[in-house]
Amino acid sequence: MTGARTTASWTVAPEPFDSPVAAALWRAYYTEVSDRWYRLHEGRTTDPDELEREIAARTGSEFAAPTGVLLVARYDGEPGGTAGVRMLDGTTGELSRVFVREDLRGRGGAAMLLVAAEKEARGLGAERLILDTRSDLVEARALYARHGYEETEAHNDDIYAGHWFKKDLTGG
Numbered sequence: 001m002t003g004a005r006t007t008a009s010w011t012v013a014p015e016p017f018d019s020p021v022a023a024a025l026w027r028a029y030y031t032e033v034s035d036r037w038y039r040l041h042e043g044r045t046t047d048p049d050e051l052e053r054e055i056a057a058r059t060g061s062e063f064a065a066p067t068g069v070l071l072v073a074r075y076d077g078e079p080g081g082t083a084g085v086r087m088l089d090g091t092t093g094e095l096s097r098v099f100v101r102e103d104l105r106g107r108g109g110a111a112m113l114l115v116a117a118e119k120e121a122r123g124l125g126a127e128r129l130i131l132d133t134r135s136d137l138v139e140a141r142a143l144y145a146r147h148g149y150e151e152t153e154a155h156n157d158d159i160y161a162g163h164w165f166k167k168d169l170t171g172g
Contacts, residue, residue: 010080010109012116015072017060017084022070025082029099030055033137037160040136060097062086069120073100073109080104083113085121085129093126098140114147118169127170130155135162 015022034046034054063070068086072079081100085093095117100109121129131149133140141163145151149165156164 010073010075010107010112011077012071012073012112014069014120015082017063017068017070021072021079022060022082025072025079025099025101026058026060026097027055028101029082029097030058032099032102033134036136037134060084063097067124069117069124070097071113071116071120073113073116075104075107075109081109081113083117085117085124085126087121087124087126088130090125091127093121093124093129095121095129095131098131098143110143111147114143118167122169128166128168130164130166132156132158132161132164134160141165 031046031051034051038044038046060070062068063084063086068084070082070084073081073083081104082097083095083099084097085095087093095114098110098113098117100113118129129149130152131144132155133144144165144167147167149167152164152166154161154164155166
């Protein structure tokens, strides 16, 4: 008889935007993308005061019901990633804060988050999702393209955005 094998697995569920878990994942996400930008453009990491200001200024309240949702992915019960949807109007949702901790990447968490976010967006009335991302986040752009997001014209004037995507949620 062989020993029992267990397989680590992902779960994804809504989480209050202001929970300690959501706050910790937001800090990890923001630190990573901010540091990545500053290393690329200025050869340094994010100034700690700036980091604290930006994290505090972006609470995630746009992900509160009834017009938004924040999802947290857990890997073997441990918080590992997020995705948020906020409705911009009655039929258009915006996907943001898609993030998987670096040590958990390559294990299918991002794909699960996208599927779950799309389902939640439909539940909020979305017929389409839009998003923006930076040019240096090539992994994110590839993820969206693999999952049916099409690059489109700019839909906002975010100074950090370099690529805009959309996905129709009404098709089969």
